[in-house]
Amino acid sequence: MFEKTISELASDLQNKVISSVELTQAYLDRIQQLDGIYNSYITVTPELALQQAKLADGRIAAGNAEILTGIPLAQKDIFCTNGVKTSCGSKMLNNFIAPYDATVIHKFHQAGAVMLGKTNMDEFAMGSSNETSFYGAVKNPWNAETVPGGSSGGSAAAVAARLAPAATGTDTGGSIRQPAAFCNLTGLKPTYGRVSRYGMIAFASSLDQAGPMTRTAKDAAILLNTMAGFDEKDSTCANKAVPDYTAELNKNLAGLKIGLPKEYFEKGMDAEIAKSIEEALDVYKKAGAEIIEVSLPNSSLSVPAYYVVAPAECSSNLSRFDGVRFGYRCENPVDLEDLYKRSRGEAFGEEVKRRIMIGTYALSSGFYDAYYIKAQKIRQLISQDFKEAFEKVDVIMGPTTPSTAFKIGEKSNDPITMYLSDIYTIAVNLAGLPGMSIPAGLANNMPVGLQIIGNYFDESRLLNIAHQFQTLTDWHTKSPERLG
Amino acid sequence: MSLEKSDVEKIAHLARLSISDDDIPSYADNLSNILQLVEQMSSVDTNGITPMAHPLSESQRLREDNVTELNQRDHFQQIAPATKNGLYLVPKVIE
Structure with a gap:
């Protein structure tokens, strides 16, 4: 059951093979049993989850269920949840x-999904390893000595360890795609503005965007259908x-133009990663795609x-945390400045x-001017480079990360x-473009991610390209050995 | 760009962050390294380039100036560290 995708679970629920309460309970039990190892959740919400599951079963019985009705999900602890602790990984x-x-x-x-709990993350989403969390580091299910990536590391570890069928993440500089790559998941950062940021605790408002972290591109499409919109x-x-x-998941890829930025491949890319990426490109070539060199000079x-803008x-954004209206307040402040x-x-x-x-x-x-x-x-120049590239190609591909998951403490x-x-x-x-990471191979038994970058609001095409890869390869079905 | 102890103290004050004296050297080092990374930007001539503040060039939406939210003061103040009569309490500012 824990290997099933959302689309499979949805049909099991509709066909009454399993109830949402049973499914939710199974996941809650598994979290209790295994999350001591991974630390992927900050808060588990069993009572709320079972209450939502019961309502979902009612909707299914009444015949007004949607595809996500009764499906348990893990939510990154950056999203405000009424009546539930929302820590953003911070003291x-x-x-x-x-x-x-x-x-x-x-x-x-509204869609009837069930929330299992809130997942661990780098503090205020600032980090690439989940080590900056106040609640401690998260372990990568593929190798517990390595990081799951960040900042959506808890979401990635939870889905990879089968402690949730799917999760949400947010991505300001790679925080969905990099952990997806490190944990063998499908992660999608939509176009800036595609998904509402309301109630998503702000880090860098002109960069932040929420998206799905799933096992398959089809599941990512299902989640995005619910998440996206004005x-x-x-x-x-x-x-x-x-x-x-x-x-458009099943659209044929014949004639697809894939751009390869020469700059990505010039500077000492890890040989194992380069090999996986080349093999992935061969899969696309066989499916009828054309590979074209492009340049992103800046x-x-x-x-x-980024390390100025963000x-x-x-x-x-973080000036709102002042010890006055909510959140932590120091003991016995002598004056207002001391309080702040x-x-x-x-x-x-x-x-x-x-x-x-x-x-x-x-x-x-x-x-101000100098920085x-x-x-x-x-x-502006970076954005212009992409615009010029997208005049020649439909999507751009390359590795998601320069290495596979690194050791906890290494960086x-x-x-x-x-x-x-x-x-x-x-x-x-x-x-502000949409980008995805999909499983593209293993290097020394650790997952490698292929990044697919699309033009503005071209999420359908990205998902189509990702789904086609997943019908032609089985990397996305691999799970960490020790999970059995 | 290398930051001195006094620079770190000044920045920490502007950001309203207390930093212990023991931690200042490591902040000075790390912040200097980050600024050094950022310095790479100066290798590019950006004369005449329009600064990009936002990924989508659409202008901000306007709406009618109507009251749309309910007053939820009591609800929101439940999570405040200290309130009285609907007001947030802070240490005395005016003697």
Whole structure:
């Protein structure tokens, strides 16, 4: 049962092979039994889950179920959930019971999905390894000595360890795609504005985007159908019709033009990863796709530009945590400034403080033009590179990550090395494009992700291309050996 | 760009973050390294390039200036550290 996809589980529920209460209970039992090893959940919500499952069974019996009705899901702990602790992986929000639902949560609720709990994550989504979480590191189910990636590391580990059939993630610089690559999952970061950010705790507002983390592209399409769409409550949400993302999954790939950025392959790519990517491209060639070299000349500047834009926005967004209205408050403040400084100093972790300080510096008087405006200009150049490439090709492909999952502790003392682990994913956020990572092979028994980057609002095509790969290969069906 | 102890103290103050003296050297090192990474941007001539603030060039939507939300003060203040008579309490600001 734990190997079944959402589409399979949905038909089992409709055909009364299993009830949502039974399915939910089975997952809750498995979480209790195994999550001590992985630490993938911050909060498990058994009572709420069973209550939602019971309602779902009622809907199924009454014949007004949707495809997600009764399906258990794990939600990243960045989404506000009414009446349930929403920590964002931080001591700052360890006592925060959200007073409302994020739009994404509300939509899943309307669809009748069941929430198993809230998944672990890097603090305020700042990290690439899930090691910055106040609740401790998450273990990669493929090798418990390695990281699951981040910041959506708990979601990735939960799905990979079969502690949820699917999960949500958010992606500011690679936080869906990199953990999906490290844990052999399908992860989709939609176009900026495709999914509402309302109630999703903000890190960098011009980059943040929520998306599905699943075992298959078909499941990702099913989840995106529910998640996507206009929301009045998010002023940057795109007012664009949502297609049925499952409709084009089976489209033939003949004539597809795949762009390969020469810059990605020039600079010492890991040989094992390069091999998997080449094999994946061969699969596409056999399916009738044409491979065309493209150039993204400014791609090496994406990490530097990102580490101005994202910290600048983070320093502004995180100024709301002041110890006054909600969240952590220090003991016995002597005055208001002491209240602000100690509440923030005591409750934010080191990486969050670093990014707030970089952002504060970049935005401070005298440095604004040299850092922030400069970074926004580079962002324009990076975006322009993609525009030119998409005049020649339909999608761009390459590796999701420069290496497979690294060891816990290996990069945690060196921020720069950690930042560079997102070198292939960050440019996509700066441009606001949709990007996916799908399982493309194993290197030394650890998963390798293939990244597929699309043009704006071209999620249907990405999902089609990913689904076709999954009908021609079986990498996405591989699970960590020790799970049995 | 290398940051001194006094720079870190100034930035931490602007960001309203208390940092212990023992931690300042490591912050100075790490922040300097990040700024050094960021410096790579200066290798590109960006004269005449329009800064990009937002991925989609659409302008921000406007709406009628009507009240759409209910007053949920009591509900929202349940999670506040300290309130009285519907107000948030902080240490005395005016003597």
